[in-house]
Amino acid sequence: MKLKVNAEEIQVSAATLAALCRELGYPEQGVATAVNGEFVPRQQRDNQPLRDGDAVEILAPMQGG
Amino acid sequence: MKLKVNAEEIQVSAATLAALCRELGYPEQGVATAVNGEFVPRQQRDNQPLRDGDAVEILAPMQGG
Amino acid sequence: MKLKVNAEEIQVSAATLAALCRELGYPEQGVATAVNGEFVPRQQRDNQPLRDGDAVEILAPMQGG
């Protein structure tokens, strides 16, 4: 299945957001996720199915002003 | 019937806006009218019934910045 | 003899500046003196004769900006 993860087109097998994070090697803690512009809380990543073409954001803490 | 004309409570007999303007001695031309905050064009004053408590504005040209 | 002391006309008998300071009750220390616009050091007050009409300044410390 093709997804856009942080604006990069990639091919993945994961069927859920939680699985995607594992597949890509993101830690469960310390990142926040959104699918197609909607926030997905950590505890809902398991229940968050992914569909071909979904746009996923995985964000980490960063310096800010 | 009691009306508010330019924020003054007055007692009038006129049943329409056109009649009110005549009763109060306003010229037909050169003033603009509104009832309860809605503009009433000159040619519709005849057809504009007035009800007890209506708020009527009758405005004339004035200096402006 | 008539002198101007700090712009006040006064009648004194003192013949020297030192005598004047004593006569007026100024302490020897802590004030500075000038006669006719010229500074007179403390130790020279004894030798500073006064003449009728001399303008004497006797100044003390004061707040300043």
Place this chain on the structure above:
Amino acid sequence: MKLKVNAEEIQVSAATLAALCRELGYPEQGVATAVNGEFVPRQQRDNQPLRDGDAVEILAPMQGG
């Protein structure tokens, strides 16, 4: 004889300022002259002797702010 004319060292034969101006080809009118920093009026140029090493200024009108 060596002179400084407008800060240039030159060799001239002229004995007076008037002669110098003629020798260098300056018009009589329309320039002003100074020798060693002192103004020399036009009518005195004839009587203004030049000595070796004199500094002569010959100035013309120019744009100014």
Place this chain on the structure above:
Amino acid sequence: MLNVYDTVLNSRLFLGTAQYPSPEQLRAAVERSQAEVVTVSLRREAAGEGSGQRFWQLIQSLGVRVLPNTAGCHTVQEAVTTAHMAREVFATRWVKLEVIGDDATLQPDVFGLVEAARILSEDGFQVFPYTTEDLVVAERLLAAGCRVLMPWGAPIGTGRGLNNVYGLRQLRAHFPEIPLVVDAGIGSPSHAAQALELGYDAVLLNTAVSKAGDPPAMAEAFAQAVNAGRLAYEAGLMEAHDLAAPSTPEFGTPFSPWSGHA
């Protein structure tokens, strides 16, 4: 020449008509200002009083365009209704749209302003919105149908001039093609000239003229200042420098030790 809503104007000075010592002074001020656009308003009037009519006849005799305002309106509804009433009485589609959001500063309520501008533009009005220097608000006003913007220089009647030159520069740079009129806050001809030098297309003012010692003379002064500012803008202003530079040529300076010519 200035083109607003397909109307070509020779004068870049819009003049208010309020607060003059007398109708004669108003007439003389408008004439000497060379203004082609004057602002007017609507107010309540007692029946049979007729001062409004006399004022309106005076204005009509001046051969200028009128720009009716919605001064004093605090809501979209008031502003829209007032605009419609003005269109009927003054027979013009132009409206200087004011939706006041704060009585202390008489500043625009930019939310109400954009909403009213949309409604009126759809109703066929040609809206001159009294706004702030806010770029984003400006974008919204254009999207709402405005084809002219009138940012404030300073609050109405203060005469403080251009309060936020930086902001006004940004606005001008952001909208090179839109007619921009500095409205309100202008206190002196030098303020007006400055606005035009910044590339603003015109200024709208009232108090600085009507409250001057000699309003007609001040009106003429503003006419000259506006022309001066625009002419300078077109002629290309020098840039300011921190370092001094002699205007008189240094080459050939008398008494200098260096030779002064080739």
Place this chain on the structure above:
Amino acid sequence: MLNVYDTVLNSRLFLGTAQYPSPEQLRAAVERSQAEVVTVSLRREAAGEGSGQRFWQLIQSLGVRVLPNTAGCHTVQEAVTTAHMAREVFATRWVKLEVIGDDATLQPDVFGLVEAARILSEDGFQVFPYTTEDLVVAERLLAAGCRVLMPWGAPIGTGRGLNNVYGLRQLRAHFPEIPLVVDAGIGSPSHAAQALELGYDAVLLNTAVSKAGDPPAMAEAFAQAVNAGRLAYEAGLMEAHDLAAPSTPEFGTPFSPWSGHA
């Protein structure tokens, strides 16, 4: 009208003649500026070159008064000698006295200035001293015989405008009767208008015109701005306020809950 050394002038703009792209541009700029006084200088010239003569003939053909300067002089002696040379060549007692004290800012050496002003005034010159806004220096210059003062707005050629408005206000207030000309630093017509609005009698400028994209047009812009500023000063400017005040009458405002007429 402006009266300097018993000469009555209609124009309150003095224009410099340096740094124009061409003699034609200079001519056109002077004409459109309506200036009656232009500044000139003396410089070394190679024999037979004649450019000085051609310049001088151009100036003479313009029918304006010349105000020769002592630009570039750093000492009293240089300034005094240059003034004498200028008086002979330009046939005028007027001199714009510059004694430069610092090459970075081209600012006046006020000590040398006062001394040179005294010498030249005693020699029958009518001195226009290029000075600072310093009140006390101004007193000395008047005591030295000057009857006009020319404080700087900003350093020569910077175009920064009026660097110290407060100081210039004080100077104007202190010498209500003395002709005061802002000389140097003016960069735009709004600066010139501001100077006149402050009550200054005239401005002298050069770079802002000669370095403009279109010098003759800019010259006209300054002419208008100077007229605007003076007219406004005479007409009586409104005072600036911190608080907004409506120009359109509040009395009779539509939709207000209060009755709008007596």
Place this chain on the structure above:
Amino acid sequence: MLNVYDTVLNSRLFLGTAQYPSPEQLRAAVERSQAEVVTVSLRREAAGEGSGQRFWQLIQSLGVRVLPNTAGCHTVQEAVTTAHMAREVFATRWVKLEVIGDDATLQPDVFGLVEAARILSEDGFQVFPYTTEDLVVAERLLAAGCRVLMPWGAPIGTGRGLNNVYGLRQLRAHFPEIPLVVDAGIGSPSHAAQALELGYDAVLLNTAVSKAGDPPAMAEAFAQAVNAGRLAYEAGLMEAHDLAAPSTPEFGTPFSPWSGHA
């Protein structure tokens, strides 16, 4: 002491964490600034990179509160989603709400800002809106649930200081009870002190510290300036005058012709 959303703060300086030469410099700057609140953000990160975690651990070790921002968001939707993501990662209800309306000035889109503030407040966020000095926008933000306002001093990163002091004064006067923080544009400690002297409750800055030659030292300078400004505000500043007044007593002046004592 400053109270924002029922949190009491001793420090009136909020510090940004971006653009420091190194993590050590960031740590030292935060420590010397005595800031109790620092801003942070969320960004995309490659899996396994971990720089975000290291940064977050550094911040957690500093014992300060974090104020996550929504920098770079241009729509309500982006800002709202980013705020939710930040709440989860940073475990705080606080959010510095930025909805950028123009990339040249990075100015707020006040329409999107108010809308996002309403949505987030209803969702239980405690919103610190990055806004302009616009009074009416401020009213809307408060109505939307904000209990702090953060007007800009000047555009982000310009270091221009307080661009519109007049507007900021009006805002302060209009909301005497609301905590007001000047956010963005502060370039030097004197700017920060000025903001506090005007009665602003705090300042938020980043670039002026992180881009200083010595960020930790500059951080300390700002800490002192903010304390100075607040202390002065509470101590009651003198009013500025146009006329000079001697500080040293005139009474008893030596050499004066008048008697110096009773």
Place this chain on the structure above:
Amino acid sequence: MLNVYDTVLNSRLFLGTAQYPSPEQLRAAVERSQAEVVTVSLRREAAGEGSGQRFWQLIQSLGVRVLPNTAGCHTVQEAVTTAHMAREVFATRWVKLEVIGDDATLQPDVFGLVEAARILSEDGFQVFPYTTEDLVVAERLLAAGCRVLMPWGAPIGTGRGLNNVYGLRQLRAHFPEIPLVVDAGIGSPSHAAQALELGYDAVLLNTAVSKAGDPPAMAEAFAQAVNAGRLAYEAGLMEAHDLAAPSTPEFGTPFSPWSGHA
């Protein structure tokens, strides 16, 4: 650290002693200001009154250096005589030299100032001249023997701050090695911080503290502001820009269409 006439000072704040509500307030203000130098004067006093002695004992108990002034002197002779009298009473070679040239602005008479500075320097005084921002006057004062300069920020007692920032910048740039103290006109801590940020070595003020609502608190505020300004100057201030620049990294911005990592 600041070195004036071979005296090393830790504090860059010089404080005046006049116009305090009470001696206790004066004492507390000097203590909290951390000033190491305070200004004093001489005045006529009635015999036996002794208030001068009490004041002098108070000052001596504070363990600070005194800088006697010649306030109120209008001539070289008055200033020189007053300086000699002060040297005897206060037992110091230091003198803050004031030669007032105009009673409206209390501005220096730069001619008298230079002359008095020369006479006093030759007499062994260490002169702190109260002067203007005039570069050329500054050169003369140094030539007369001064090794410190004290240009005004604004006229005494106005609290207007730095009236001519441009001029003060030029002065600082022109004399990188000379201790420069802004004396007079400072009205708020932000003014003081600004002076130090410009590279001035210290500030001297009085009214802003003594006329504050709470003089000791204001004194402390100035102490902090002066430290902040100096620390910032040494730490290297960012430069102001016209264009905005994001502080939060743009790289990796959420929801942007561009990939956020390598």
